[in-house]
Amino acid sequence: MAAGDRGVRLDGGQTSPEGGRRRVGTVAKREQASRGGERDLAKGLRFFRSKGGETTMNKHAFITAHKAQYAVSTLCRLVRLSRSWFYGHDASWAACQGREARRAAQDVALLERIRHFFKASKYRYGSKRIHQDLRADGERVSERRVARIMRENRISAGQRKPRKPVTTNSNHKLTPSPNLLGRSFHCTIPNTVWLADISYVDTGEGWLYLAAVKDVASREIVGWSMAKHLKAELCCDALRMALNRRGPVPGLILHSDRGVQYASGDYRKIIHRAKLIQSMSRKGECLDNAPMESFFSSLKKELVHRQRFATRAHARAAIFE
Known part of the structure; x- marks a missing residue:
């Protein structure tokens, strides 16, 4: 067989005359299709392979891109993917x-x-x-x-952080009461454990201080008082309201922090007359009174930090509501 009759491979090897004619015919058809505006499958396949390898999803994308010009069965056979898949x-x-x-x-x-x-x-x-x-x-x-x-959709309860005053002054020489709760707030019987604490509200006229008494079992605020000062009278008024609403309950545990207001003689006189038992948190341990901290946190997030109160009277009305 003459050398000129042999088919020539692109990699330098040899093939049969029939194979050479088939390959030449295939190249001619591809060139003709390319001139006619159709996409070249071999070039498309090389581009497809350069985009991350022969993954199943890339094969699917390749078939989808060419199925308008070629039969899906041919394309599936070309990339070795089943038509059913x-x-x-x-x-x-x-x-x-x-x-x-x-x-x-x-x-x-x-x-x-x-x-x-x-x-x-x-x-x-x-x-x-x-x-x-x-x-x-x-x-x-x-x-x-x-x-x-x-x-x-950016729906959130916006908050504004005001200046923070000091409401708990435990640097005094008054004797603190022992901690009888030990962070055990799982009371289920009303009028068994009350919690007391003080918070603050920023207004255009200055600070408005809020003292509250909370029943651990019902989670209800049973007594409260608001004033522009932090004297013991503020806490005494809140405790008197709680006793007037719920009645004296001998043996009830009244827990608070070690603030000077709760350790004062006037406050302890009310506790003694009502035959309550006083309990106090450890120094610097706000979690010893966590339910009250949680209540004040919710109050500020939902009301106080969302608006600016021009007067203390305005703040009183809003908090009462």
Whole structure:
């Protein structure tokens, strides 16, 4: 056989005359298709391989890009992918798109309900309480989904940090009472354990101080008092209100911090006359009175930090509400 009759391979090897003619014919067809505006499969395949390797998803993308010009069966055979998988993936992808569309529509409807409850709370509630309102209204939704929708739409209870005054002065020579609770706040019987503490509110006229007494079992604020000073009278008035509303309960534990107001003689006289038992937190341990700290934190997040009170009277009315 003459050398000229041999088919020539691109890598320098030799092949049969018939194979050479087939390869030349294939190249001619590809060049003709390229001149006619059709995509070159071999070039497309090389480009496809340069984009991360022969992964199943890349093969699917390659077939999708060329199925308008070539048969799907040919393309699947070329990239060694089964036709059943290709069509099954298309069906599952369409179903997934349908689920995503339905979920997006549900999110839009849920967003309107979230905005309704957020406005009803006077723009105070976070995702946890909004979720509770939705569940109470019959909406079956997870708290994570509510939090996500609120985060994506920038719905949040904004806060403003005011200056912080010192409300607890434990640097005194008065004898503190022992800690009888030890952070055990799992009381279930009302009028068994009360907690007392003081907080503050910033107003245009100056500080307004709030003393409160909380029943651990019912979580109710049973007594409170507001004044522009931090004298013992502030705490005494809150305790008197609690006793007038609930009646003296001998043996009831009244827990507070070591502030000078709670260690004062006037405050302890009221405790003695009502036959209560006084308990105090350890020095510098705010968690020893955690339920009261939690109440004041919620009050400030939902009300105090969301607005500026021009007068103490304005702050009194808002807090009372």
